[in-house]
Amino acid sequence: MRRGLLGCVGSVVLKVSKPRSRYRPIRISPNLSAIQRRLRGKRVVEIERLGKRVVVRFDSGDRLVLQPKMAGLVLVGQPPNLPHSRLVIDLDGPATPIIYWDQRGLGTVQLWSPVEYELFLASGQLGPDALAVDSMTFFQRFASSHRPVKPALLDQSRIAGIGNLYASEILHRVKINPRVPCSSLTRAHWKRIHRATLDVLLTAIEYEGSTLSDGSYRNALDQPGSYQNAHRVYDREGKPCFRCKNVLIERIVQAQRSTFLCPRCQK
DNA sequence: CATATGTCCTGAGAGC
């Protein structure tokens, strides 16, 4: 998503609008007119990422923070009146408009002042980014937890950026059972989990994400990603494990979320 | 404090 917005850097906001929609409105703060007042005429100076949020920074110092959650997308240069378009930002450059689109409406859009941004960083709601820390940090931030390792990997306040499908993929790569408590894993295990996290996330980013069978995720140009073709366990229930040929991948539920694993190599 | 659970939404697919 961040990469898809890079072409907007340097452009100036002409107009911010909210398409009318038959769906329940998403959470936007402050209200639309305040956002319009603060963004109109401002220049995009940087596109940032904060865990799973995408952040558009303006020359005013304000940041537009998009949190797409399960079914939100950032589109650039697409028709603005698609069903589920939630916010449209017209810019004066070639990469326009920016559209925040959200099928389920679970996502949020916020405009943060520099102070609000600093307060958020200081709040500890978000741990350090998975791609920005070493394996010792993984060890230090997970090993004391008694939770099963897979749900723990999703806890953004420990390490930010690991999502549900990637947690299953990471644990399969390192042959660790998703049910084992974090506290039962050694420093060496956390080294391997850290390594696998980098491998999985960086490759998934390169492949522009995973577009599941429902066509969910799309990039800024509304094109599907291809990391789903590299999944070894996620969404592969009943299919053979690539490592243990005639063993079938299982689906279990942990903390009300699907986990996929090979019952043999992740014993 | 840490961990568990319910909830917010819409839509697709399976099963009857």
Add this chain to the structure above:
DNA sequence: TGCTCTCAGGACATAT
């Protein structure tokens, strides 16, 4: 066809 049920790349508030 149409109904009901379950599930979905997430993270909050609230309960224990």
